[in-house]
Amino acid sequence: MSNWFETTDGIWTKVWGTLGRGVADAKHPARRPTFATVSPDGWPEARTVVLRTADHEGAEVVAHTDLHSDKIKSLQANPRAALHIWDAKQDLQIRLQTEVRITSGHDTRALWDKIPDHAQQSYGVTPPPGTPINMALDYAKKPDPATFAVLTCKVMHIDAVHLGADHRRVSFSRVSHWKGQWLSP
Numbered sequence: 001m002s003n004w005f006e007t008t009d010g011i012w013t014k015v016w017g018t019l020g021r022g023v024a025d026a027k028h029p030a031r032r033p034t035f036a037t038v039s040p041d042g043w044p045e046a047r048t049v050v051l052r053t054a055d056h057e058g059a060e061v062v063a064h065t066d067l068h069s070d071k072i073k074s075l076q077a078n079p080r081a082a083l084h085i086w087d088a089k090q091d092l093q094i095r096l097q098t099e100v101r102i103t104s105g106h107d108t109r110a111l112w113d114k115i116p117d118h119a120q121q122s123y124g125v126t127p128p129p130g131t132p133i134n135m136a137l138d139y140a141k142k143p144d145p146a147t148f149a150v151l152t153c154k155v156m157h158i159d160a161v162h163l164g165a166d167h168r169r170v171s172f173s174r175v176s177h178w179k180g181q182w183l184s185p
């Protein structure tokens, strides 16, 4: 039997299995991908987010954020994001290129009601995220469903690298119906 990294199908299954583990397991490295966007004035920007869902069938992943955070302005200007994960135990780097849909307000109210109180604290702060303040703690957390936003990231492209004794790299694209293509690493 071959190892998972020896076939493009094996890597595809491992990629989505890894994303699924990230959603289910708070300690898994895929739990906290780096989420990269481009600012309205063209600067690359990256930050950690929590992976909330990973839908293998539809090839979508979801993160939650504050509607007033800078990443929303970036996504409004350019609704694309890259996500990056390095799973050292599996020697696997996963990079996703995605198109992002922002949902908030009435459309996310039912989901907001299911979020535990301590987690709601992450959405709603006065003054809004990124505002200059005089002292480090000159802000107040005010959980507010109106500031809760869901980022639904439609995966368009996946680049996976396995760094075993041999290095293997494969790309998968939505336009190619996710048929794996080996690449020189």
Ligand SMILES: Cc1cc2nc3c(=O)[nH]c(=O)nc-3n(C[C@H](O)[C@H](O)[C@H](O)COP(=O)(O)O)c2cc1C
Pocket (backbone or CB within 6 Å): 032, 045, 046, 047, 048, 049, 050, 051, 063, 064, 065, 066, 069, 070, 071, 072, 129, 130
């Ligand atoms: C471990 C960790 C998890 C985080 N999870 C999220 C998250 O799920 N959503 C989010 O908007 N910010 C999250 N943050 C904060 C972001 O990394 C970032 O600091 C904040 O969203 C402001 O980013 P922005 O100004 O680029 O919008 C997390 C930070 C850390 C360190």
